[in-house]
Amino acid sequence: MEISQYLSSEPVLSLAERLVEIAPGQITRVAPTVTGTEAVEGSVKLAREVTGRPIILGFLGQYHGESTYLTAAASTDLPSNTRGFAQYVPGVVLVPYPQSFRAPFHRGPGPYDDTLYLEYIREWVLRYQVEPDQVAGVLIEPVAGEAGILSPSQAFWDGLTAMCQEYDWKLILDEVQTGLGRCGTVFAAERWGLEPDLLLVGKGVTGGGQAVAGVLGTEEMMAGSAAHLGGTYAWEPAACAGALAGLDLLADGSVLSNVMALESIAREELGPLVGEVGQVGDVRWVGAWACLEFVTVADATEPAPEFQHAVHLAAMRRGVFAISEESKPLYRMQPALTMEPELFRWSCRQVADAIREVAEDMTTSHGSGQSHSVDQRRAPRIG
Ligand SMILES: Cc1ncc(COP(=O)(O)O)c(C=O)c1O
CATH class of the missing domain: 3.40.640.10 (Type I PLP-dependent aspartate aminotransferase-like (Major domain))
Incomplete structure (x- = not known):
C-alpha cells in the first residue's frame, strides 16, 4: 500500500x-x-x-x-x-x-x-x-x-x-x-x-x-x-x-441492484419520449443517470435551450430538480443510488409531463410548433 x-x-x-x-x-x-x-x-x-x-x-x-x-x-x-x-x-x-x-x-x-x-x-x-x-x-x-x-x-x-x-x-x-x-x-x-x-x-x-x-x-x-x-x-x-x-x-450488492432498477425505469419512462414529443431529440441512460437533449421541431439536432429551461422550471414546480445549465443543451437526472425505484418512476413521470406541458404551451402560444420561444408567464427566467 x-x-x-x-x-x-x-x-x-x-x-x-x-x-x-x-x-x-x-x-x-x-x-x-x-x-x-x-x-x-x-x-x-x-x-x-x-x-x-x-x-x-x-x-x-x-x-x-x-x-x-x-x-x-x-x-x-x-x-x-x-x-x-x-x-x-x-x-x-x-x-x-x-x-x-x-x-x-x-x-x-x-x-x-x-x-x-x-x-x-x-x-x-x-x-x-x-x-x-x-x-x-x-x-x-x-x-x-x-x-x-x-x-x-x-x-x-x-x-x-x-x-x-x-x-x-x-x-x-x-x-x-x-x-x-x-x-x-x-x-x-x-x-x-x-x-x-x-x-x-x-x-x-x-x-x-x-x-x-x-x-x-x-x-x-x-x-x-x-x-x-x-x-x-x-x-x-x-x-x-x-x-x-x-x-x-x-x-452486499443491494445498492447496485437498486441502481440497475433505476436504469430500467429511465429506459421505460423516458425512452419513449423520443418518438412521442418532437422536441425530445435524444434520451440516454446508464445506471442511476439519465440525460435528455431537447431540439427544435424544425431541426432534429438543433439545441432548444429555452425549451430546456422551461422544462426545468415546469419539473421543479412538480417537485423534481434535475441538472440544467444554460450553457449546455443537456437535461440530466442524477438520483441518489438508494432512491426508491417508485420515487424515481414518479420523478420521471413528472419530467415527462413537464415536457408535454411545455411542448403543448408552445404549440398553443405560437400555433407554429416552433420551439425557440416559450410562454414567459409560465416560464420566468431566473438569474
Ligand atoms: C469525471 C470527473 N473528474 C474529475 C472531477 C473533479 O473532481 P473534484 O470536483 O473533486 O475536484 C469531476 C468533478 O465533477 C468529475 O466529474
Whole structure:
C-alpha cells in the first residue's frame, strides 16, 4: 500500500486496502488526494514518469476538474470559462468523445459506429499531430458525465485498449463520477471489462461525507514512483471512516441492484419520449443517470435551450430538480443510488409531463410548433 501521509492510521490503511480489493484488473496501489482534480493531475504525473513521454490524449467534452493545468484544458467548461489559461496548456491532445446524437464522424448510410473515433486518432492525429511514442496515456471517463451521459460501445473500448497495448499507452480511467455504483457496477470499468493502469476515484467514494479522492494504480505505475501526490488534508482519518461506511453499503450488492432498477425505469419512462414529443431529440441512460437533449421541431439536432429551461422550471414546480445549465443543451437526472425505484418512476413521470406541458404551451402560444420561444408567464427566467 502506498500512503503519502507521514502518520498513518487504521481508517486510512483500511480504506486503501478496501479500494484495492474492489478495484478492477491489476490494481494494487493507492495514492490519496483530497479532490478528484488532484487525482487527475496526479495520474498525469505518474503516466509521464513511468513512460518518460510527454503527451496525454484526452477527449473533448469530458470534465476533469477545475485546476489551471490539464483539467482546465480537457474540461467541458466552455472556452469562455477557461479563456486565458486552458488554451495555453501544452502536452495535451484532445479528440472528440464518441457520441451518436451529434456525431462529428459518420460514414455512409450504415448504423452509427464509434470505432470511427479511433480511426480518426490513428489516421489523423497519429499521422499529422503526434507520434505514438510521444503519448504517455489516454485519459478518459468510461461514461462522459458532464457531457451528457455518453457511453461508448464495447467495440470502441476493445479498439482503444488494443491501441493502448500496441503503443504502450497507459489507460487512465477517470471514475470520479462513474465509480462506486453510479453505473450499476462498483466501477464502470466492469461494464466493458476494462483493466486500467490508473483509476481515479472521488465523489462517490466519500459516501456523501467529507472529501476523499485518490489514484489507484498497478505495480508498474506506482511501485517505483518518486512523484509526490496527496497533500496536507488528504485522507483525514474521519473522512476515511466515512468512506469505509459508504463502501460497506455497496458491499452486499443491494445498492447496485437498486441502481440497475433505476436504469430500467429511465429506459421505460423516458425512452419513449423520443418518438412521442418532437422536441425530445435524444434520451440516454446508464445506471442511476439519465440525460435528455431537447431540439427544435424544425431541426432534429438543433439545441432548444429555452425549451430546456422551461422544462426545468415546469419539473421543479412538480417537485423534481434535475441538472440544467444554460450553457449546455443537456437535461440530466442524477438520483441518489438508494432512491426508491417508485420515487424515481414518479420523478420521471413528472419530467415527462413537464415536457408535454411545455411542448403543448408552445404549440398553443405560437400555433407554429416552433420551439425557440416559450410562454414567459409560465416560464420566468431566473438569474
Ligand atoms: C469525471 C470527473 N473528474 C474529475 C472531477 C473533479 O473532481 P473534484 O470536483 O473533486 O475536484 C469531476 C468533478 O465533477 C468529475 O466529474
